[in-house]
Structure formats: C-alpha cells, structure tokens
Amino acid sequence: MKTIHKLFTSLAIILILVSCKDQDVEPTEQKTLFLRHKGADMPVWVHGNAQSNKIVLYLHGGPGDCAMCYRYYFKELENDMMVAYWDQRVAGASSGKVDSATLRYAQFSEDAFYVVKLLKQQYPNAQIYLLAHSFGVELAWQFLTTNNNQQMISGLMAVNGMFSYYRWLYHVREWALREAKKQNNAEAERELMANPVTLENTATVNWELIYRWMHKLGGNPVSLYDDKKYLANYAFASPNTALAQFTHSKAYSYYGEVESRLFEKGALLKNIRIPVRLFWGVKDGIVPVEVGRETQQLLTNTSVSTVEFSQSWHEPFITETQEFNNAVRSFVK
Amino acid sequence: MKNIHLSLYLMLGLLILTKKNTQAQSLRISYYGETISHYGLKTAYEYPLFSKIKERNQSLKMLLIAPSAALYRHPHNHLGIIIAPELIYRRIGKRGTLLEAGIAPAYFRYFLEGSTYQVTANSELERIRYAGGNAFLPTVFVGTGRALSVRRGLSFDWYTRLNISQQRPYNTSALNRFSLEIGAIFPFKKQ
Secondary structure (H helix, E strand, O other): HHHHHHHHHHHHHHHHHHHHOOOOOOOOEEEEEEEEOOEEEEEEEEEHHHHOOOOOOOOOOOOOOHHHHHHHHHHHHHOOOOEEEEOOOOOOEEEEEEEHHOOOOOHHHHHHHHHHHHHHHOOOOOOOEEEEEEEHHHHHHHHHHOOOOHHHEEEEEEEEEEOEHHHHHHHHHHHHHHHHOOOOOOOHHHHHHHHOOOOOOOOOHHHHHHHHHHHOOOOOOOOOHHHHHHHHHHHOOOOOOOOOHHHHHHHHHHHHHHHHHHHHHHHHHHOOOOOEEEEEEEEOOOOOOOHHHHHHHHHHOEEEEEEEEEEOOOOHHHHOOHHHHHHHHHHHO | OHHHHHHHHHHHHHHOOOOOOOOEEEEEEEEEEEOOOOOOEEEEEEEEEEEEEOOOOOOOOEEEEEEEEEEEEEOOEEEEEEEEHHHHEEEEEOEEEEEEEEEEEEEEEEEOEEEEEEEEOOEEEEOOOOEEEEEEEEEEEEEEEEHHHHOOOOEEEEEEEEHHHHHHHHOOOOEEEEEEEEEEEOOOOOO
C-alpha cells in the first residue's frame, strides 16, 4: 500500500504543478466563456490587455475552422488590446448536440449577436471591433446588415472574404483563367472557358471545377502543416480538441451546395455606417483581391481603408504577421 | 442517452453478478490523457472472470472485468469523467510480457471549464453552473506491459494502453478520440 500511496502523491504533485502554469498576471485578461445556444456550447476565450478597453472579436473562417488555433499569430496584439477568440457552432472546440439545420447564415449571425452581447456584459466599457476572415467576412456582413447590430460594433476589419457568391465565383474563375494562361495550362483554360459564371447560373454552375483549378494553379500554397512550431503549439498549447477539426466539414454540405450559393449582400453594404478596413493578400486565388476592390466601392456610406499584402495569399496574418498586426493596431487605436 | 444508461447498467450488473472468486483481483492506477497537456488519472478494479495457464509455454491467459473511472482535464476546455465497465483479454507470457486488448462501453460526463451563459427565452444571458454534457463513449483498446512479479518478484506490473473511442453525440455527429494510459497494476493476492 505504501507504493500506491507514493504513486498517488507523486501524481497529485505533478497535476498541481501542471495546472499552475500559464496563469497571466493582471491586468492581463485570460478568461474562458461559453455561450450555450440552440444545442451548441461555443467557447469564447478572451486574452489580452484589459486596460485597453478594446476587444477585437475574431470571426474565423471555414465554416468549421477554429479561432484559438490562430492565436499563435495574433498573440502579439494582446499586448495592446483584448482579443476574443470565438469558436462558432460546429467549429473548433465547440461542442454540444447540434442540429445541422442550424448551420445557416441567420443562425451564425444570431450566435454572433449573443457573443457580442456576452462580451458587452462582461466588459461594459469596452469597444468591440470585428476581425473577420474568409467565411467570417460573410458572417460579419450578415450580422452587420441585420437589425441594428452594427450599433454594437466600433469597426470591422475584413480579411479576404466575400460579400456575394456570384461576384466571388466570377473573380475566382477570372483569377484561374489568368493563371492558366500565364502557366500555359491548356486543359485548365479549356475547362474554365467551358464554365462561365453568370448571375443566372450561379446556383448551378460547376463551382467545384473552378475552385479545383484555382487551387491547382497556386491559389493558396500556404499550409499550416509546414510550420512545425505552429503544429506543436496547436497540439500542446491550444485548447482545441485535436481531432474535432476533421469532423466539422461533413456537417456543412448544405452550406456548400445551397446556402452559400444564395449569399448576396452587395446591395446592403451601403447601409454600413461603421468604419471598415479591408485586409487583402493580393496573391489570393480563394477570394481574389478584386472582390475586395468591389467591396470598397459598395461601402458608400462609411469610411473605408484598404491594406494590401503583396506577399500573401488567403491568410495574410500567417505570411505577413508583423505587418498584419500593425495594420490591426493602427485601425483599433 | 439510451447508450449511456446501458453502459451504466452494464457496469452495475457486472459488479453485482461477478462472483467473488479466489483468484487474484487487482487495482490499476494510471496516467490518463489525450496528450501530456490533457492530463488525468484513471483507476480500475480488476476481477478475473476466467484464467488459464497454458502448459506448453506457461503463459497465463485471463479474461477480466474491470469497473474503471478516469478523470482528466483539457485546460480551458473541459473536465472529463469517464466511467466504464472494461472487458479485458490479457495474456502474460513466461517472461512476463503483458499483452491485452478489450472493449469498454463507457459513459462520458464533461464539465465546461469556463463561465457558461445560456440564451433564455427572453433573449437574455443566464449563467449556468456546472454546465457540460453527457455522452456515450464506446472504446476499444490494446495494451502492452510487463508483469514484474514474474521474474523480478516485485508486487506490481506496469502497462501502457492505447484507447480509441468515439464520443456520441458530438455536435452534429460523433468525435473520434485517442487517449493513452501508462500505469501500474497492483495484485491484491498472489495467484
């Protein structure tokens, strides 16, 4: 029994030591919140400078991606502001028992409303900014063009994301065609020419073919898996559930086949009154920079600025981290 | 939910029905975790249902039932409790090499590690204490180790085990999980 006792004591000491690590000292905020809504338990991790009274709420892409997994790149921002990393329903480390019928723009927007409300409740004096990437930009437009939601937000930073499925696919095809010509890829050129994108055929055109060629032609060669330090951080230091990331995408078939194809916010962008900054990796084929330029033209009733990242594709915060974070800081200050 | 009840009833039933035999029972204590950063403890009480020594190579074959409980922490995510009736086939070779495989229809209870707010019917946010969920966690495992009692005369064996589980429900479907156990088995009586 002595051996058992010793073993128990040693394990208890190890557990206590491990659980004591990574405790930030005030005034640095380090809070884990969960929003429970319509079957989903969605984590919101708030980290950073609590005295700044500024919160950047990160709206991750995907759908089905994760927020905290990108903290590796945004962590430096936490010296100057709080960053709220929210995992959307059926994404990242979100859990619960969720009906796949809730995976709709309207529901994501409703979730975002309550996340913002929760942050306002927790930090009543803080200004909230949205930092939206890719699908997160779709979510941001949905949220900001619904009811009076934009009154809750001090500004939007939109990173390589679309406002209209039609305009998006149109520009992806144009991008791929340009690259096919540049790379003398006759097969790509032929197939892309055979699949023109028009407003009328947006819901039926073979988008996967266009998307596949875009990738083959180098639309986004950046892979997180190439960064060993990032992977180690993801596996051992992030609160994500290791294998969950690979289960989410299966739930989004309706989004891919129906919901996203109907997405059109172009006409509503004139209603946006909060400051907007567009961040764009100019080499991106996934959401080409032309989408960003059209977005700017449609935002007629607010101040819009654009920061283009010449060495970046779809995730400028990965490829030009320092420049990206500086641009966030200058927008939020 | 039906599966969760089933696993709990199964464990209770096995505990009651397992006759107190004269063969060795043992206590198992181990580290339990998905990685080193999702750490925990597991304990189990092993009852042999059947055991046989093969004359040809002097290997011991056992069929064990082991009610087990694991507690682990996934920091900033959840605290998990896993309760399972394990059915284990174990072979201990002449030189003490331990090999095992088994199944465990486990009950999984988790508590979210953070302040949880639920949206009420009035669109307000209401704090919920001890928020979490229940799930069925069917598990299969394989393990290896060494029975130190065989050659070294020590009163315990060490083992390591890989568990492959599926959490149901998880979001819209299920989640596959891998976890590792490294620990010791302490027999109460010499066999």
